[in-house]
C-alpha cells in the first residue's frame with residue numbers, strides 16, 4: 001500500500017501537496033477516524049484507489065502516532081503482531097533468533113522497536129528482515145533497524161529497485177524518507193531457513209512489480225498451520241493493464257497454494273490489518289477458551305478476500321484497457 005507517493009512525478013507532486021496540507025492542518029476541521037475500524041478504513045482506501053483523492057480524515061489518521069498505536073499481541077505461539085493500526089509488522093520467533101516481516105515507516109519506527117521488545121525479542125536477535133515490496137510503509141523503517149539488528153534485509157531485486165527509486169523521488173517532497181542499499185536479493189521459490197522455521201518466498205507482482213509474499217509455519221499448541229503474508233493488496237499504484245494482469249495471475253497463484261493437498265495455506269497474516277478484518281478478529285483471541293478454534297485460522301475468509309481482490313482487479317483491467325494503458 002502507499003498513500004502519498006506514486007511512480008508518476010505528477011502524482012507525487014499532487015500527493016505530496018496533499019500530505020503537506022494534512023500535516024499543516026489544512027483539514028483541521030475534518031472528522032477523525034475513531035480507532036481502527038476495518039470496514040470504514042477499507043472503504044476510504046477503496047475510494048482513494050478509485051479516485052486518487054484521499055479523504056481528509058484518512059490522511060490525518062495515517063500520520064497521527066496516537067491514533068495509530070496498536071498493542072502488540074501474540075497471534076500464534078511463534079508469531080506476534082508488532083505493527084501499528086494501518087500497516088503490519090510481524091515477528092516470527094524461531095529456535096535460533098527472530099524474523100521480522102516489514103518495517104513500518106516514520107513516525108512509527110520507534111513504536112515498532114518498542115513493540116518488538118515488548119514481545120520479548122531484542123532487536124539484535126533479529127536475523128532476517130523480510131520486506132514485501134519497496135513502498136515506504138513497508139521499508140521506511142529499515143534504515144533505523146539496520147543499525148540495531150544483525151539482520152540480513154531481504155527483498156526481490158525489483159523490490160529493492162522500487163524502494164531505492166521511490167526514496168530518491170521523495171527527497172524533493174515534505175515526506176522524504178530514507179532507504180537502505182540493497183542487501184540480500186531473493187527470487188521466486190527461494191527459502192529462508194532459521195532454526196525450526198522455513199519461509200518460502202513467492203514473487204507475486206501486481207501491487208508493484210517487485211512485490212513478494214511469504215509463507216511460513218505457525219504454531220497453536222500442538223497444532224501447526226501454514227500462513228501467508230500476501231505482499232500487496234491495493235491497486236493504488238497501477239500503471240496499466242500489464243500490471244493488473246500480473247496482479248490477477250498472482251491472486252490465482254495464492255489460490256493454488258491454498259489448494260495444496262499436502263500443506264495448504266489456512267492463515268492470512270496481512271500487511272494491512274483493515275484489509276481482512278484482522279483488527280476485529282484478533283480481539284477474539286482474548287476470550288478464546290481451551291478447545292475453541294483459532295480465530296485467525298480462516299481459510300474461507302482468505303478465499304473470500306482473494307475472490308474480492310480478483311474481481312476488483314478484473315474491473316480495473318477493463319478500465320485500463322479501455323483507456324489504452
Ligand SMILES: [Zn+2]
Nearest residue numbers: 001002135207
Ligand atoms: Zn504498497
